[in-house]
Amino acid sequence: MDRRKSFVSSLEDLRADLLRMGAAVERAIHDAVKSLVNRDQALAERVVQGDDAIDQLELDIESQCLSLLALQQPMAKDLRVIGTALKVITDLERMADHAVDIAQVTIALHGQRLIKPLIDVPRMAELAQAMVRKSLDAYVDENVEAARAVIEADDEVDHLYAQVFRELLLIMMENPRSIEQATHLLLVAQYLERIADHATNLGEWVIYMVTGERPPAQRYSRGPG
Amino acid sequence: MDRRKSFVSSLEDLRADLLRMGAAVERAIHDAVKSLVNRDQALAERVVQGDDAIDQLELDIESQCLSLLALQQPMAKDLRVIGTALKVITDLERMADHAVDIAQVTIALHGQRLIKPLIDVPRMAELAQAMVRKSLDAYVDENVEAARAVIEADDEVDHLYAQVFRELLLIMMENPRSIEQATHLLLVAQYLERIADHATNLGEWVIYMVTGERPPAQRYSRGPG
Numbered sequence: 001m002d003r004r005k006s007f008v009s010s011l012e013d014l015r016a017d018l019l020r021m022g023a024a025v026e027r028a029i030h031d032a033v034k035s036l037v038n039r040d041q042a043l044a045e046r047v048v049q050g051d052d053a054i055d056q057l058e059l060d061i062e063s064q065c066l067s068l069l070a071l072q073q074p075m076a077k078d079l080r081v082i083g084t085a086l087k088v089i090t091d092l093e094r095m096a097d098h099a100v101d102i103a104q105v106t107i108a109l110h111g112q113r114l115i116k117p118l119i120d121v122p123r124m125a126e127l128a129q130a131m132v133r134k135s136l137d138a139y140v141d142e143n144v145e146a147a148r149a150v151i152e153a154d155d156e157v158d159h160l161y162a163q164v165f166r167e168l169l170l171i172m173m174e175n176p177r178s179i180e181q182a183t184h185l186l187l188v189a190q191y192l193e194r195i196a197d198h199a200t201n202l203g204e205w206v207i208y209m210v211t212g213e214r215p216p217a218q219r220y221s222r223g224p225g
Numbered sequence: 226m227d228r229r230k231s232f233v234s235s236l237e238d239l240r241a242d243l244l245r246m247g248a249a250v251e252r253a254i255h256d257a258v259k260s261l262v263n264r265d266q267a268l269a270e271r272v273v274q275g276d277d278a279i280d281q282l283e284l285d286i287e288s289q290c291l292s293l294l295a296l297q298q299p300m301a302k303d304l305r306v307i308g309t310a311l312k313v314i315t316d317l318e319r320m321a322d323h324a325v326d327i328a329q330v331t332i333a334l335h336g337q338r339l340i341k342p343l344i345d346v347p348r349m350a351e352l353a354q355a356m357v358r359k360s361l362d363a364y365v366d367e368n369v370e371a372a373r374a375v376i377e378a379d380d381e382v383d384h385l386y387a388q389v390f391r392e393l394l395l396i397m398m399e400n401p402r403s404i405e406q407a408t409h410l411l412l413v414a415q416y417l418e419r420i421a422d423h424a425t426n427l428g429e430w431v432i433y434m435v436t437g438e439r440p441p442a443q444r445y446s447r448g449p450g
Contacts, residue, residue, distance in 0.1 A: 062308075066294075066304060066308050069291075069294040069295060070294060070304050079291060079295050083287075083291050086311060087315075090312075090315055169404060169405055169408060172397065172401070172404045172408075173401045173402075173404050176397070176398050176401050177398075179394060179397045179398050179404070180394055183394060183397075183408070183411065186408065187415075190412075
């Protein structure tokens, strides 16, 4: 195989591994939320245990990227593809960490009856999960329009987060016995909001990869507003 | 200048920029905590506004790293120095985001009298700030022992976080009027705990840079335990 052919094939491997990592992260988020809604301790434990495999994928992809950069002197678009992969895995890994955080809440609430249905938490979870899936699709398809749609969807999640935050505060004030559980649910809402922020970052990385245009700054949570 | 000389000088520039970013992040954390303790709205606003400059430093350093990787084909230690810089800036940028999160709490609590002294929050802040400073020193000195000491200090912060979390829950249960403020303080404790996690990551990156030995996985928060 000549040098360019071998490089193209390495980039394809990289892309395949990144999608494998993305799929694993998507599943972790889905299972973590499901474990909370269904009070499924065993599923929560599986999410926690599964995180090591995701961390390992991040390390593998990271060293692939560093070798490709060092050995191949990629230029322009190829350089952006590799640079993007290096950043995307960090966002994916953080999402997986938050999935574990959510699963830990399921475990912490073991045996407790829910004070009331989970307010808008499942709705937030649905939106955040859709953003993750769509940002990965935008990455695969190199679709700038789809990436922009993901970025726009973040406002709705931020809005829901502020609403959930207020509602949970009210519940705590009305019923002090609900405080511990409500605090945990408030953290879950925060984790979901951050997952959506990371999906937004992914959308911005897709735009950079395709167009070379870097967003002015990465977005992260800014409190419940 | 020959190629190697120019490369060495570029690495020195990179290192200087990274330290400039580290110093800015340290100051942001310090000012954010100070704004909360002293209820200083103007200082909190300055922390929020200063974040753009830190984001810009991250982008500058990131593109320096990508150019060095692409144009210079660095090997072994040089490659690790650049790879480390790429990851360290992500951790620094997250720390700065959490400083902004803390400053936002100062702003949200504007005009409210504190329900009681800030429990162990200032103590947590002191420990987290010391970890950030020591991890940057370990980076400058390429000191593996100092890096390990930072990693070990994280347990104390985790322990304090669990304690602050329990204390704040009790305060909320005893006095429902304290709920909103206590919830914000609980988030501050969480932000500090994450800042300490990122300092731990920095320590692990220093060990990797010097020895080539990668830690098994990056550490992040795992709930209040």
